[in-house]
Amino acid sequence: MKSGFVAIVGKPNVGKSTLLNMLLKEKVSIVSHKPQTTRFNILGILTLDDAQIIFIDTPGIMRKAKDMLDKSLLKEAFSSLQDADVIVMVVEPTYPTEEDLKVLEAVKQSGKPAILVINKIDTIKDKKELLPIMEHYAKLHDFKEIIPISALYQDGLDRLIEAIKKYLPEGDFYFPEDQITDKPLRVIVAEIIREKIYQLYHEEIPYATAVHVEEFIDPEEHPEENRKKVYIRAIIYVERESQKPIIIGEGGRKIKQLGMAARKDIEALLGKPVFLDLHVKVKPKWRRNEGFIRSLNRI
Ligand SMILES: Nc1nc2c(ncn2[C@@H]2O[C@H](COP(=O)(O)OP(=O)(O)OP(=O)(O)O)[C@@H](O)[C@H]2O)c(=O)[nH]1
Ligand SMILES: [Mg+2]
Incomplete structure (x- = not known):
């Protein structure tokens, strides 16, 4: 081996x-x-x-x-x-x-x-x-x-x-045979949302944006929640107040488009219906904040 x-x-x-x-x-x-x-x-x-x-x-x-x-x-x-x-x-x-x-x-x-x-x-x-x-x-x-x-x-x-x-060196397998990545589902979901941001927005916006999944409730694991769909609450962080309306778009059209594109991929990944709850928050100068950057891939 x-x-x-x-x-x-x-x-x-x-x-x-x-x-x-x-x-x-x-x-x-x-x-x-x-x-x-x-x-x-x-x-x-x-x-x-x-x-x-x-x-x-x-x-x-x-x-x-x-x-x-x-x-x-x-x-x-x-x-x-x-x-x-x-x-x-x-x-x-x-x-x-x-x-x-x-x-x-x-x-x-x-x-x-x-x-x-x-x-x-x-x-x-x-x-x-x-x-x-x-x-x-x-x-x-x-x-x-x-x-x-x-x-x-x-x-x-x-x-x-x-x-x-x-x-490659000789040695036993490090991971179970059915495991394909080290990242938890929440991180993958946040990444899918970020991918759609890279596709839908231009110039500085993708670079000024970070995504964090705050809640992920699968009804199969939490029957007491009485939900039909997987509930995912994600925060889109931008750096400045002026970037918030760009993410949201006129009449909320742009964020709706983002949500639909991301939800489609997340549902394909999970094989289950998803309710994707997106929020936009301002985190001033987050790109200079080492602790915040580190927290993003360790959910
Ligand atoms: N024509 C062509 N385009 C490719 C090929 N491989 C990747 N691309 C395109 O190159 C672009 C960048 O691909 P990524 O896989 O995101 O590149 P990356 O090296 O991971 O980029 P960073 O994460 O930004 O460092 C995308 O538009 C891809 O579709 C290829 O073999 N041929
Ligand atoms: Mg890459």
Whole structure:
């Protein structure tokens, strides 16, 4: 038996979370077209016949931290390298940017076996363009393997899994075979709401928003509550009073749209009808508040 931890690292928006979901064939990590979607490390556990691969999806490593939230994202991403047995560094099919080089520096320093994944190859017409990029990366670091993939179109994923297995240590499974993530349901639900915020709102709003699930009552576990649906009360935190009406929208239309989109996904996840009760609160300068940031993924 082989088992171990595999950190998926890279600059923001390269497709780390997409890759995790596609490898697991389950959605455990949220995805958006905007950078800096993932805010904390999330485990995705893939149990095979002969191996358990525990992926760590991480926040994108950005060039410079502007506030406490950025610092916390970087801290999470770098800490995954300490925990990893194998590193999967994800890049786009281009020559390295400054951010890619910053990621590479951390990979080098970790001293761990690393596989380079060149993602989004569906976006390049002539696959020959990949060769000089692969050669360039091969000169920068002694990667165990360099594997071109398209996470979105599930191209090259089997090859990646086989490569990871080669470098995993021998050992017993860490998690029960049916467990797919370390995050409690409440955190996943808060993340689904945040994903819809990234999809529905623009500019600063997604970045100024945090979501916390305050109550989660499943009638199957609490028959005394006399409810028909799962009751979920979630707070959407914004930084300024002026952001509240933007979240709510004219006549409450925008938050209704948000609630409907999030509820659909949460119901699919739980397989039960849900009553989603959304509230908006102002938490001034929460992005500078370390304690608050930390509390968000520890419900
Ligand atoms: N064309 C194409 N797009 C992809 C592929 N993989 C991911 N994407 C897109 O890239 C964008 C970012 O994907 P994410 O998975 O959120 O990226 P991430 O690296 O987790 O981003 P952060 O969490 O912000 O660091 C989304 O719009 C994805 O649909 C791919 O193989 N091909
Ligand atoms: Mg992500």
